[in-house]
Amino acid sequence: MAELGSGALIIALMLAVYGLAASLLGARRRVPELVTSAIRATWGVTLLVVTAVIALVSAFLTHDFRLAYVAGRSSRDMPTHYVLAAFYGGQEGSLLYWVMIVGILGSLALYVHRRSDRALIPYVTATILSVMALLLFILTFVASPFELLPVTPIDGAGLNPLLRDPGMMAHPPLLLAGYASFTVPFAFAMAALITGRLGAEWLRSIRRWTLVAWGVLGCGLLAGAWWAYHVLGWGGYWGWDPVENVALLPWLTSTAFLHSVIVQERRGMLKVWNLSLLLASFILSVFGTFVVRSGLLSSVHAFAVSKVGPWFLLYLAAVAIVGIGLLIYRLPALQSDRAIESMTSRESGFLLNNLLFAALAFATFWGTVFPLFSELFWSTKLTVGPPFYNQVNGPLLLVLLVLMGIGPMLAWRRTDLRLLLRNLRWPLLAGLLAAGALLLWLREPLAAVAFAVVVFTTLVTLLEYLRAIRARRRASQESYLTALAQLLRRNNRRYGGYLVHLAVLIMAVGVIASNFFQVERQYLLRPGDSGAIGPYTIVYRGLDDRRTADAEVIAARVDIYRGGELRDSVESYRYFYRNYEDQPTARMGIATIGLDDVYVVLDRWEDDGRASLRVYINPLVIWIWIGGAVYILGTLALFWPQPALARQRAGRLARGMVTSEA
Template structure:
């Protein structure tokens, strides 16, 4: 008996238990039968066990080099290192679907273990929804996309992994992004449970928040790792190319970000109930759309798998999700009326609404650009694509407005804020922004769009740091040192101050995008040993090529020196790797050296023996800000998600700037500081 046989049996059993969980959960809820619900919980855990067993069977098949399994033969070879052999588990369509289903089962099991924290009426419907999704994936795995299918004759060696995936980024980026896609299932399941039970008050928002924060953080990490992988592997000097699959991964992140802001308005004012449910459903639907897009082959992308029939089934599943959730949504629409109305545009909820409109506007623009090839082919008979200029022109202004709103929002009170109080609160960050606008031309930065972007980033960073300083000063006045005061702020009010960290990270990220987009410099030169090229104050000296041959690959590296101000800064060895299994797909070895906040990006474009090479150099200012900002966003997301200890009744509560002013004007306008994520 092969391990692949065990894997097939495990998939079939997992499918059976998933279907039973759906039925038992629904019947248990409808009949108010706790034993049935308990049975459904145990059945769900059985699904997790069998998917772990199936996944282990596939990994063992890879490690044993069982090339009789078609999937193993197509994505691994004898010469691959064991960690790449293991990572090949999710290197193709079948394995990635199994990984998706496995992680969904693990998250579902985590929900069952922690279900005492959720409203009891929600639990069976959440389980039924999760296992309904799981059943679809298991049905695909057991039939159309089975990773355990065997061939009649096993080859002596496999084809090996795609050379572009033979990189450490392969070990972290795909599983993190797939986990991000999957994690939107949990908030969606809570939304379905709330719609079915009719319990649409703030209770379901409290239940869903931590799951949505976890999904948002995972998707943020997946996007950041994807950008990092592209930057270090592909050799084009950038980290985001507006590829359709990249766009699809960004879409649910945008709607989830909008939801995390608008939930505060519903909890505080009883408004935006319809909007919040729409955003949860949209986030899950867009995650399924992203999974469908990679597997349908309908939209051309360097990330897509080859066309397969499974794409049509994913489209059908997406249609069922939209029809089912829309029917529930409209059925409960009368119960979703707002409890209050907006009092003033100059208020915290007004800025949150603007924030949401910008995020959804970006979502629509990116979705439109992604689907435009299909739309143009259907109506005009020719395929037309939207390139990066379209996205940059449409999305960039909205990002700048979003960053500005992030800075103003925390400085406003709920309901309304007087213009006098508003100016008093924003004066300090406004002065910092004005100084930035004056200094930038002196530094030689004269591009109007870049100056506006940097000025807005300065304003928002100043507003965030000013708020943190104000909170620390309140605690300092009660006897705490400033370091202790800052620590206690983050310890006791993680959602608010974790949100500030997220915002600060986004400011860094946007500043990095502006710097690298507007001020990147590129130069190519064909050099012989001893010759130089000069780019933006850096001198690169080419010394010759090094050719190294192994059993499964050949590596050609150019030896280059980097000089700055007459001093040798570093040796770099940009190269190309040619794998014997893929001789027509040489991969790049990119050399990136960071000097303060500027990357010197060196790429071997071409070579001739040991005596000549074409070197391509990019000078990328502020790209490190992208990675620092992304890490801050992930850290802030974890802080928001991390459970807080129960507050002491005598705890010092630091008020924000706007709270200080609001107390003077009208007590009921005091802001309470929610999740600013």
């Protein structure tokens, strides 16, 4: 298996290099046969990479401990799904997974667009192949997953306990796939820049592929938040940890792109900006992949723990230089077709949205790399923690939420302010009332304002649906539900987008509540003792000793009462995995009671059953996961293919509108 895998990778590398040369030569000399052969080479490379993945996965499944990678990450007693997950549990495997995703999506893109974007295709192929060639080079010569051990161990070391969690099944593959998928829009952007075909035709292709990357990355971030909440015992889901931050960055820039691309499609503006956002998203994705591996940011040791670090850094620099160079070279062709006419227009709303997203991304990036910069310039390593991000990003996010309410009500070119005010008066009134009432009830002005903003924006969004549904019903006597389904089907970009807005709003409720109203208590209890926290009483029932296939487990049982009534029982665990006995791994006990999460962490214990427990009440955290589900639905709605007829009509309509605007 090892020979098959490493052989496949070497052949894939050679084929990728051939394809790269063929596509560039084919484009320069105008030899369509060469381009076709390069496209086929991409498919071939992908097949070979998939073969290598299959080889590695089957090495894991058959416990082939001759492979250093397999022996270091799996063991015979691990449940099968973690053995499978161990495939991407290390650097080499996750890079292999990265290439596979690039290959599959790239091949798909080349197949789908083989006729529609003929002029771009050679360069799209070349860009995709260059990314794959680099990674294949690393996988072959620097960090091969198929390296053999001199002596075959009887059993493997097993996966790091922190990674043995259901979150491992979802978070890394989604996040890595999200990172990798930015390659496709990046390839289109590079092709557009190289060929100078900067018209609107490539935008539609790019938008859809960016949507894929953005949706997958978003799901990856959510899965990561859920995982952190369940295993990292600090009662939170987002810690502004450098590794989290770098994953958020491409999501922020691509969110900005998905908004501003609308302006380019409709008004022919912001071309340079959009291309920059695409370049930034890809560069940040590579940066994210690289930082996780380098130990660059979280460690006191300054540089590159891993051998692949310099290669990534080199590649990042190359992409940045080539990308920015091309952008400057094409600057004359990227002039806006039109200028912004009024500050109260949809386009300036989008622009403001983009500036805010860019500011968010910049502040997050700055905070993340600040230790490096401060050391470079002031020779003092300064780090920033969550308070910094809360202080800087909190207000920005709040303004973005307000804008999310106002933006959709703005008209293109110029908005009649009186009309705007009339459209917004009820949500505005509701928001103000909510602010007053919440201030009296919660006595926390910031939280009251934040909730009021959510109320305002939610109402505006819901009213948008209601208006459109009413209009449909007037025209065709549909039921409300049919009308809603038709809206999402026919105009998915608008109403699917609003669905994502609603998802963000639902999540915002959870984030605001859990940030402002978390309660935390530490207890030292004997079995039978109880402690009070908020409206709840927790009763500690003692410890339990258990055994699973790969670990010994200590479980603390806790009953949760509210108003004298037993509401739920939870167990909080510490796992002692074989081979990792010095690394007891916590699994929290979380009970969702009404709107609150009661979150129990087992800290330490004695043989006589005494234990110290840390208990949190996290209000409304469940809203974040509900919002996450809505986010997935909204992304699917955005991606849902429009019916052919509607698309034709929409196309005609759009063309008609552009001419009529003239």
